[in-house]
Amino acid sequence: MAKEYVFGVDLGGTEIKLGLFNLQKGLIEKWSVKTDKRNNGEFVISQIAQETAKKAEEKHIDKNSVLGIGLCVPGPVDKDGLVRGCVNIGWGYKKAAEELQNITGVKCAVLNDADAAGLGEAVYGSGKKYKNIVMATIGTGVGGAVIYNGKVVAGSRGNAGEIGHFKVNINETEKCTCGKCGCLEYYASAVGILRFAKENLKNYNNSLINSFSDFTVKDMAECAQKGDELCLAAFDMAGKYIGLGLSYMAGAFDPDVFVIGGGVSKAGDVILKPIKKYFDLYSFNTESETEVLPAILGNDAGIYGACEYVIHKED
Ligand SMILES: [Zn+2]
Structure with missing residues (x-):
C-alpha cells in the first residue's frame, strides 16, 4: 500500500502537539493534549501512540499507508537516536523512537526540538x-x-x-x-x-x-x-x-x-x-x-x- 501519511509530534513539558500530514497535501490537522508526566514521564510514549492511533481511526487511515511518526523532544538526542535526558519530562536516557516503533508498528524517528524547529523552518518556513x-x-x-x-x-x-x-x-x-x-x-x-x-x-x-x-x-x-x-x-x-x-x-x-x-x-x-x-x-x-x-x-x-x-x- 502506498505511504501517504505522516505524523509529526512535538513533545513539550506542558503539552504534546501533534500534526497529521499528507505527503501531497501537507498538514491536514493539528491538535494538542496535556503531557502525562506521571512517574517521570513513563506514560508519554504510549500516550503519543494512542493519540496517533485514535486520529488514524477517526480519519479512516489504514496503518499500512502511514509512512511514520517523527517525534521531537526537549533534550539532546545523539546520532543513534538515543534521548540523553529530558528534564522537563522526567526522562533520563531513553530509546524513545524504538519504544514508540515497538508499540505502533510504524517507522519512528526522534530528534531534538530546536533541531526540529530549524528543520521545519528550513524546509517549509522562512529558510x-x-x-x-x-x-x-x-x-x-x-x-x-x-x-x-x-x-x-x-x-x-x-x-x-x-x-x-x-x-x-x-x-x-x-x-x-x-x-x-x-x-x-x-x-x-x-x-x-x-x-x-x-x-x-x-x-x-x-x-x-x-x-x-x-x-x-x-x-x-x-x-x-x-x-x-x-x-x-x-x-x-x-x-x-x-x-x-x-x-x-x-x-x-x-x-x-x-x-x-x-x-x-x-x-x-x-x-x-x-x-x-x-x-x-x-x-x-x-x-x-x-x-x-x-x-x-x-x-x-x-x-x-x-x-x-x-x-x-x-x-
Ligand atoms: Zn548555560
Whole structure:
C-alpha cells in the first residue's frame, strides 16, 4: 500500500502537539493534549501512540499507508537516536523512537526540538529558499539548530549548534540553567531580558514600565515600539549577545541565512535589528550577505520538522 501519511509530534513539558500530514497535501490537522508526566514521564510514549492511533481511526487511515511518526523532544538526542535526558519530562536516557516503533508498528524517528524547529523552518518556513540555515530560538531559554543541505547537523552527542550555552561572559558568577556561568541564554532569553529591565528600572524614571505592577517581554516589546529607552536598552543587550553568538555560528558554519524564532522573536524589529547590527559588528567577512529573518511557522515549526525528519530517515 502506498505511504501517504505522516505524523509529526512535538513533545513539550506542558503539552504534546501533534500534526497529521499528507505527503501531497501537507498538514491536514493539528491538535494538542496535556503531557502525562506521571512517574517521570513513563506514560508519554504510549500516550503519543494512542493519540496517533485514535486520529488514524477517526480519519479512516489504514496503518499500512502511514509512512511514520517523527517525534521531537526537549533534550539532546545523539546520532543513534538515543534521548540523553529530558528534564522537563522526567526522562533520563531513553530509546524513545524504538519504544514508540515497538508499540505502533510504524517507522519512528526522534530528534531534538530546536533541531526540529530549524528543520521545519528550513524546509517549509522562512529558510525555504536557502540551502544552509542556522536557527536560534529565543524563548524562556535559547536554543539553536544547524541545517545543512536540508539535513540536521546534530553532532555526535546532539550538542551542535547549542547557541544558548555559548560562553559570552567568562567573569559571570551567577548560574545559568545548565549549572555553569556566563551563558548567552542567561542574558538573551526572555528571563534574561526581564531580569535586565528589573535591575535597571531605577535608572529609568521615565520608563513606561514603571506603571506596570508586573510585566512580560511582550509588554516590553510594546513599550520599546513606543520608544521606551529602558526597553530598547534591554532588547539591545539581548541583541548584542545573540549577534555575538551568531558570529560564532557563522565562523563555524557560514550559513546562507539566520532564522530567529521563539516567543521573543515576536518583538519583531525591536529585537531583529539589534541582532543584525551586532552580528555585522562581530562577524568575520560574512556580514553583508548573511540575512537575519524572523521564523514564520511559530508553534508549528516542531511538528513540521519532526514530520520532515521521519520522511527522510533511512530505515
Ligand atoms: Zn548555560
